[in-house]
Amino acid sequence: MTYPEYDSCELCPRRCHARRNEGKAGFCGATSTLRVARSALHFWEEPPISGEAGSGAIFFTGCPLRCVFCQNHEISQEGFGLEVSTARLAQMMIELQEQGALNINLVTPLHFAPHIREALSLARAAGLCLPIVCNTSGYETVESVRAMADLVDIWLTDWKYEDPKVAGSLSAVKDYPQVAAGALAEMLASLRRAGGRKVDDEGVMRHGIIVRHLVLPGHVSDSLRVLDHVWQICGNECDLSVMNQYTPNERCRKAGGNLARALSNVEYEMVLDHADDLGFENLWWQQGGTVSESFVPGFDATGVEGPEVSVGRP
Template sequence: MNFEKNIETLFSMQDACVICPKKCKAKRNAGQKGLCKTADKIFIASANVHTGEEPPISGSRGSGTIFFSNCTLSCVFCQNYPISSLGNGNEFSLEELVDKMLLLQDKGVHNINFVTPTHYSAHVAKAVYLAKKKGLTIPILSNNSGYESVETLKLLEGLIDIYLPDIKYADNEIALKYSGVKDYVEVNRAALKEMQRQVGNLEFDENGIAKSGLLIRHMVMPENLENTRASLEFISLRLSPQTYVSLMAQYHPANKSYNFKELSRGLTKEEYDKAAEYLKLYGLENGWMQELEN
């Protein structure tokens, strides 16, 4: 696989940016910010050892989490909105990003976990390529919103070992209302199929730590159980019932949630229990559930 050519192509896609599905055509390489509020510089909010991911991701030594600033979506309920919406973070050079990855490896983390990396796909690809040349050997994980361009994903093939995407919605009206995009469902489903094609189902080493594959997250939201049901149905019927799913119960009102009556409260036990029933209904036995936070 010609990684150098793919990386060059990814950077050229920023000339009139088509990196994400919004295809806003911003001249990012010339310093113009796109709809993601990002131009050609790398901004990172944090780069630390994180122990709060799913068990095979955090393991016993933690995940090397690199949290990029800004985002391609505008989710009204985002719990990290100071980073995703307000752009909190510091500028990093590509060389500093590579060094940070190697430092995290030296600390013993199980993987490098890029959080909201979509708009930095070109930078991520080049950083991974250079870091591997310098001795990076642990898996690379893309922790993303699931709103991804298949064209971009194909150019990342071979550089990403584990995909950890969301499946947020099964209804475009809800996606537009809560995240500001009217085509999330089609885009997300095509992206999930491409991720599965690249890496397959989640695979583990002898210690139960993820080494490659697909793990899909779905956060259950109040008064949106049909959205959950249809999302899980898609995973089971259109991907595979062996797909690993993380059913998340951590929803709480944040950011602009209070502008929406249905989102202005936390999740109930009854709602989460019903979501868990849908897992069983569609035969999705692989994955993890959370304790409901009240």
């Protein structure tokens, strides 16, 4: 099946107009061929997402950003992943549900939005009943968020930068702050239409928004401004996750400067104190020892190959 959205792609804010149906890759690195790098239970998300049983994470190949510090660079920028059908993607969701996943966690998915909409329809018909998490960099168009709002229960979104110069230098997207603001406002509107934040008796989120911010060494002032803007848009209608797990990759270590080192405890505490001062009630933070590549799963195509969903087929 071909999708008209890939004829001249505008699915992400770069609006690169790649002719993906003709095999031309967009800025995200993807053609119209669906590619997945991993499908497995994931235990390192925020507690309302992973709980004790784990989140059913599906990692997609490609990304609209070019973050110099990316820990998932094998899949985000280097193209690792296997070609799969939409029906296979649907079956992966069913398999994760059978493994006890608390939700289906779609990681960097929206450059494949047409495939995902179809896969979710097939999976629901086959008995999928878990909440759907859209795990995104935050660099999304308002139109893309709105188009997926009827399918997404939980928005797990980054807000990386407030300074356009920093965004341009570290992720090659000077418009990141304004785009992230528009996307978050639309996520909030969709959450309100769904009745607001909902957490079950065991603390597992069923509907909601979690805004993640990774504090970068040497960039505390920008982090404080990020939190100000998130509070301005959402207040306590979203959860806030402030992360200290920045780990220098080889590229950053070679380049030197602040990004060649770990975040200091003093820097992290400054950002956490600001979150408290603003009034965030649903605040998640990380305790010592998180600077580690153990948060990055092995991208070895676990769970990708296998049967297709059989709904509606003879």
